[in-house]
Amino acid sequence: MESAHKTFNPESPSEFAIDRLRVEFRNAKTELAFQRHHLDRSRSSLRLTLIFCSAFYLAFAMTDVAALGYEHVALILFVGRMLVAITAIMGLQLIRSQPEPLAGLRIAASAAEVIGMATFMLIVWFRSAEILLHGMSLCIMLIVVYLFIPNRLIVAKGIAVATTAAFILIAAYKGNLRSSEALTMTMLLLLANSFGIVAARRYHRLWRDEYRVLIDLKLLSIRDHLTGCYNRRHLHETLLPTVIAKARRHKQWLTLVVCDIDRFKSINDAHGHQAGDAVLQHVSALLQEMTRKHVDSVVRNGGEEFLLVLAQTDLDGALLVAERLRATIAGSPTIDGHGRNIATTASFGVLAVNFSAVEGDIADECLIAAADALLYEAKNSGRNSIRCREWPFKSVAQDVGSLPLSIFDSEVSDRYPRRVDCMDAP
Numbered sequence: 001m002e003s004a005h006k007t008f009n010p011e012s013p014s015e016f017a018i019d020r021l022r023v024e025f026r027n028a029k030t031e032l033a034f035q036r037h038h039l040d041r042s043r044s045s046l047r048l049t050l051i052f053c054s055a056f057y058l059a060f061a062m063t064d065v066a067a068l069g070y071e072h073v074a075l076i077l078f079v080g081r082m083l084v085a086i087t088a089i090m091g092l093q094l095i096r097s098q099p100e101p102l103a104g105l106r107i108a109a110s111a112a113e114v115i116g117m118a119t120f121m122l123i124v125w126f127r128s129a130e131i132l133l134h135g136m137s138l139c140i141m142l143i144v145v146y147l148f149i150p151n152r153l154i155v156a157k158g159i160a161v162a163t164t165a166a167f168i169l170i171a172a173y174k175g176n177l178r179s180s181e182a183l184t185m186t187m188l189l190l191l192a193n194s195f196g197i198v199a200a201r202r203y204h205r206l207w208r209d210e211y212r213v214l215i216d217l218k219l220l221s222i223r224d225h226l227t228g229c230y231n232r233r234h235l236h237e238t239l240l241p242t243v244i245a246k247a248r249r250h251k252q253w254l255t256l257v258v259c260d261i262d263r264f265k266s267i268n269d270a271h272g273h274q275a276g277d278a279v280l281q282h283v284s285a286l287l288q289e290m291t292r293k294h295v296d297s298v299v300r301n302g303g304e305e306f307l308l309v310l311a312q313t314d315l316d317g318a319l320l321v322a323e324r325l326r327a328t329i330a331g332s333p334t335i336d337g338h339g340r341n342i343a344t345t346a347s348f349g350v351l352a353v354n355f356s357a358v359e360g361d362i363a364d365e366c367l368i369a370a371a372d373a374l375l376y377e378a379k380n381s382g383r384n385s386i387r388c389r390e391w392p393f394k395s396v397a398q399d400v401g402s403l404p405l406s407i408f409d410s411e412v413s414d415r416y417p418r419r420v421d422c423m424d425a426p
Helices: 028-037 039-059 061-068 072-097 101-126 128-148 153-174 179-222 232-250 264-271 273-289 315-331 364-380
Strands: 253-261 297-302 305-311 346-354 386-391 420-422
Touching: 028 039, 028 101, 028 179, 039 061, 039 072, 039 101, 039 128, 061 072, 072 101, 101 128, 101 153, 128 153, 128 179, 153 179, 179 232, 232 253, 232 297, 232 305, 232 364, 253 264, 253 273, 253 315, 253 364, 264 273, 273 297, 273 305, 273 315, 305 315, 305 364, 315 346, 315 386, 346 364, 364 386
Parallel strands: 346 386, 386 420
Antiparallel strands: 253 305, 253 346, 297 305
16 A cells, blocks of 8 residues: 655645636535635625615615606605615624524625616616616626625626616617617626626635635644644644533543554664655554544644544544554555555554543643553553553453454454553552
8 A cells, every 4th residue: 555645735626626607616615614714804895885885875866856856756766775775774684693694695795786786777767868877887886796795706697697688678778879879888888797707706716716725824734744634733722622622511432542653763764764754654644544534633743653532432432443543554564665565563542531421620631641651551562552541540341352353353463463451540
C-alpha cells in the first residue's frame, strides 16, 4: 500500500467546484456553509437596500401626482408604492425572526424584487407617456437587483429578465416610440442586463474564491502540514474542550487512544528522514481512513505520536478500533520513495471515560497524561501492543480472555506477537 498524501490538501478541490450557470458551489454543504458565513453581511446589505429603495419608492409618489393629478390612478399607484414599503418592513421583520435565517433572507430578497418590479410595471403602464424616463429608471433598478440585493444569482436573473421583457412589451404597446427610440431603449436595457449579469457573476465568484482561501487558511492553521491530521494547538484550544463538554452534557462515553510508532528513530537512522516522513504519512492515512469521518478526530500529538479522540465510544469499542489499527499497521508496510518496504508497528494506550458516571471536572491534561502512561506501559511490555483503562482508576471487569476473539485472529499474529491488557489501578 503506497503512502498517502504526498502533500497536504485539507479539502478535495471538488468541495469548492463552482457551477458555471448558478455561480454557486456544486457541493450543497459547502454552499450552505458559505451562505452562513456571509449571513451577517447579507442581512446588513439587504436591510440597507430595503430601507433605501422603499423610501425612494414612496418619495417618487410626488411625481405620480405631478403627472396624473389627484385622481384615482395616482391613488392606485400610491397603494402600489405602499405595498413595496410594507413588503420591505415585513422583510426586515422576517430576517430578524425567522428560525432559519437563510430561508428568511432569500424570501425577503425575492419578495422585495418581485413586488418592487411589479409595482414599477404598474407605474409604467399608467404613465406610458414617460416611457423613455422609465427605461432609464429600469436600468438603475436592474443594477440594484443584480448587485445590491443579496439573492441567488439565478433568481435575480429570472426576475430581471422577466421585468425587462414586460417593460419592452408595454413600451411597444403603449409607448408610441419612434423605431430609433425603441431600438435605443432596448439596447440600453440589454446593456444594463449584460453588465449586471457579468458584474454579479464576478462578485459571486470572487466571494466564493475568498471563502475557499479563508477555509484553506483556517484548515492549515489547525492541521499538521505533513500528515493532514489536526495539530496539537487545535487539540488543546478547541477540539478536546469541545468534545469533553459535549460528552459531559449528554453523559456519553469518550475515549482517547494514544498511538506511537515503534522504534521510529531506528527507521530514520536506517532509511533517512524522507522515509520517516513517508511512514508518518502512511500511518496517519490509515488512522484517518479507519476512524469515523466528522465523528472521530486524529491529532498529530508530536513527533511519531498520534492521539485519536473517539466520541461516543466505550472501552470495548475503542479496543476493537485499536486492535484493527494495530494489526493493519503491522501488516501494511510503508513503501518509500525508493520503492523499499519499511515494516512498521505501533503501540497504543486506550483511556475510556464514562461521563454518565464521572463527577466533577476533568482537566484535559490529566486525561492525556493518563493515556500517555498507558502507552508507555504498552511500550515497556514489548511494543506492538495495547494497554487500556477506564477512568476513574478502578478495575476493569474484562480480562484478556473475555475480549472478542477477533482480536486474536490476526493474520500477522505469528510475525508480530502482541498483548492486549486492561490495567487495574495501582
